Amino acid sequence: MSKKLRIGIIGSGGIAQGCHMKGYASMPDLCEMVAVCDVNPETAKTAADKYEVKKTYTDYRTMLAEAELDAVSVATPNAYHMQPTIDALAAGVHVLCEKPLAMNADESRKMCAAARESGKILQVALQQRFTGQARFMKQFIDGGNMGDIYYARAQALRRRGVPAWGVFIDKEKQGGGPLIDIGVHILDFTLFLMGYPKPVSASGKTWDTLGKNPDLVNPWGEYDRAKFTVEDFAVGLIKFDNGSVVVLESSFMANLDGDPFQTQLFGTKAGAIVKGWGESPIEIFTEQNRQLFNMKPTNIPQVESAHVDEVKAFVDAILHDKPSPVPGENGLILNAIFDALYRSSETGKEESVDISY
Ligand SMILES: NC(=O)c1ccc[n+]([C@@H]2O[C@H](COP(=O)([O-])OP(=O)(O)OC[C@H]3O[C@@H](n4cnc5c(N)ncnc54)[C@H](O)[C@@H]3O)[C@@H](O)[C@H]2O)c1
Known part of the structure; x- marks a missing residue:
C-alpha cells in the first residue's frame, strides 16, 4: 500500500483512549493517528501524548479543515455524535461513531443520509459483534x-x-x-x-x-x-x-x-x-x-479485544472498499426502537417503529 490512512479522533476521553486509539495503534503499517481533538485541551493533550500523536485541536471543524484526514472516530458524549459525524462525512472522511449512534432516530436518520450522500463508511461502535x-x-x-x-x-x-x-x-x-x-x-x-x-x-x-x-x-x-x-x-x-x-x-x-x-x-x-x-x-x-x-x-x-477488532474491521473496510462492518442503518433501527419504548412508557400504548430515512 502506498499511503497509510490518516486518522483523527473527535472526543478523546475514556473510550477513545482505552479502545479506539489502542485499535489504530495496533496497525502501524496501515494507519497513522495524525490529530486528536477534544473540547478539553488537557484531555486532547493527554491522549496525544499517550499515543504520540503530533497535533491536537479543540475544534473538530478546524481539524477536519486542516489535517487531511481519511477517517475519524467520533467518541464524544451521545449529544455530540451527530454534528461531527455529518460534518466529517460531508468532508469525505469515513466515520467510526460510538454507540448509540445518536440521541434519537431523527438524528440517526440525518447521519445515515449523510453517509449515503457521501459514499463514505459510517460504522457504529457496537463491539459485541466482534466477540x-x-x-x-x-x-x-x-x-x-x-x-x-x-x-x-x-x-x-x-x-x-x-x-x-x-x-x-x-x-x-x-x-x-x-x-x-x-x-x-x-x-x-x-x-x-x-x-x-x-x-x-x-x-x-x-x-x-x-x-x-x-x-x-x-x-x-x-x-x-x-x-x-x-x-x-x-x-x-x-x-x-x-x-x-x-x-x-x-x-x-x-x-x-x-x-x-x-x-x-x-x-x-x-x-x-x-x-x-x-x-x-x-x-x-x-x-x-x-x-x-x-x-x-x-x-x-x-478474542483479545472486541474493541480493537472493531477498529481493525473499520480500517479493513476502508482499505478494501467493503461495506460498513456495522452499518449506520443498524444504529438507526436501535434508536428508533428506543424512541418507541420511551414514547410507549409515557403513552401507555404500543408505539410504531419507523426506520425509514
Ligand atoms: N462501546 C462501548 O462499550 C462504550 C463504552 C463507554 C463509552 N462509550 C460511548 O463513548 C462515548 C464517550 O464516552 P466516554 O466514556 O469516552 O466519555 P468521556 O467523557 O470519557 O469522553 C468524551 C470526551 O468527549 C469530549 N467532547 C465533548 N464534546 C466534544 C466536542 N463537541 N468535540 C470534541 N470533544 C468533545 C469531552 O471533553 C470528553 O473528553 C459515549 O457515546 C458513550 O456511549 C462506548
Missing part, C-alpha cells in the same frame, strides 16, 4: 442449526452500576439511561444473531425510583441524585415484521442477583443462552431422536 461468542453463534445460526429464531430475551442488567462519571445520568446529553447506554449492546447483539429483522412496533415501561434514592449504595461512585434525569430500569417488548419478538430488560440499578448481560434465543430447532463473559458463555439446548441435550461448545474463538 468470540458472536462469531461462534453467528456461524452456528447461519448454518441453520437453530431453525427460525422466533423469540429472544435480552438482558443488560446491573444490580448497582450507575456510571457516576461523565454525563451518563443526564438525559439531555445521553438521550436516556441504561436502555440507550447498555441495552443498546445486548439488543444489537441479539438482533445481529437474529439477522436484523425489521421492527414494526414496541411497548415498554421505564422507572427511575432507585436511581433517585440517596439512601441506596452505588459502588461505581457517588453522584448527585437530584441530577439523575434518566431511567434506572427499562423493559420493552419489540415486534418484528417476520413475526419474531424480543423482550429487552436493562438497568443501572435493580434488586437482583448479579449483573446479567446475556441473550436467550428460542429457535424452532434449538435454543441458546449466550453470555457476555464467563468461563462457559454459550449453552445450547436441543432435541435429537426424542432425546434432550444441553451442549457447551469448547472451541469458541478467543
Whole structure:
C-alpha cells in the first residue's frame, strides 16, 4: 500500500483512549493517528501524548479543515455524535461513531443520509459483534442449526452500576439511561444473531425510583441524585415484521442477583443462552431422536479485544472498499426502537417503529 490512512479522533476521553486509539495503534503499517481533538485541551493533550500523536485541536471543524484526514472516530458524549459525524462525512472522511449512534432516530436518520450522500463508511461502535461468542453463534445460526429464531430475551442488567462519571445520568446529553447506554449492546447483539429483522412496533415501561434514592449504595461512585434525569430500569417488548419478538430488560440499578448481560434465543430447532463473559458463555439446548441435550461448545474463538477488532474491521473496510462492518442503518433501527419504548412508557400504548430515512 502506498499511503497509510490518516486518522483523527473527535472526543478523546475514556473510550477513545482505552479502545479506539489502542485499535489504530495496533496497525502501524496501515494507519497513522495524525490529530486528536477534544473540547478539553488537557484531555486532547493527554491522549496525544499517550499515543504520540503530533497535533491536537479543540475544534473538530478546524481539524477536519486542516489535517487531511481519511477517517475519524467520533467518541464524544451521545449529544455530540451527530454534528461531527455529518460534518466529517460531508468532508469525505469515513466515520467510526460510538454507540448509540445518536440521541434519537431523527438524528440517526440525518447521519445515515449523510453517509449515503457521501459514499463514505459510517460504522457504529457496537463491539459485541466482534466477540468470540458472536462469531461462534453467528456461524452456528447461519448454518441453520437453530431453525427460525422466533423469540429472544435480552438482558443488560446491573444490580448497582450507575456510571457516576461523565454525563451518563443526564438525559439531555445521553438521550436516556441504561436502555440507550447498555441495552443498546445486548439488543444489537441479539438482533445481529437474529439477522436484523425489521421492527414494526414496541411497548415498554421505564422507572427511575432507585436511581433517585440517596439512601441506596452505588459502588461505581457517588453522584448527585437530584441530577439523575434518566431511567434506572427499562423493559420493552419489540415486534418484528417476520413475526419474531424480543423482550429487552436493562438497568443501572435493580434488586437482583448479579449483573446479567446475556441473550436467550428460542429457535424452532434449538435454543441458546449466550453470555457476555464467563468461563462457559454459550449453552445450547436441543432435541435429537426424542432425546434432550444441553451442549457447551469448547472451541469458541478467543478474542483479545472486541474493541480493537472493531477498529481493525473499520480500517479493513476502508482499505478494501467493503461495506460498513456495522452499518449506520443498524444504529438507526436501535434508536428508533428506543424512541418507541420511551414514547410507549409515557403513552401507555404500543408505539410504531419507523426506520425509514
Ligand atoms: N462501546 C462501548 O462499550 C462504550 C463504552 C463507554 C463509552 N462509550 C460511548 O463513548 C462515548 C464517550 O464516552 P466516554 O466514556 O469516552 O466519555 P468521556 O467523557 O470519557 O469522553 C468524551 C470526551 O468527549 C469530549 N467532547 C465533548 N464534546 C466534544 C466536542 N463537541 N468535540 C470534541 N470533544 C468533545 C469531552 O471533553 C470528553 O473528553 C459515549 O457515546 C458513550 O456511549 C462506548
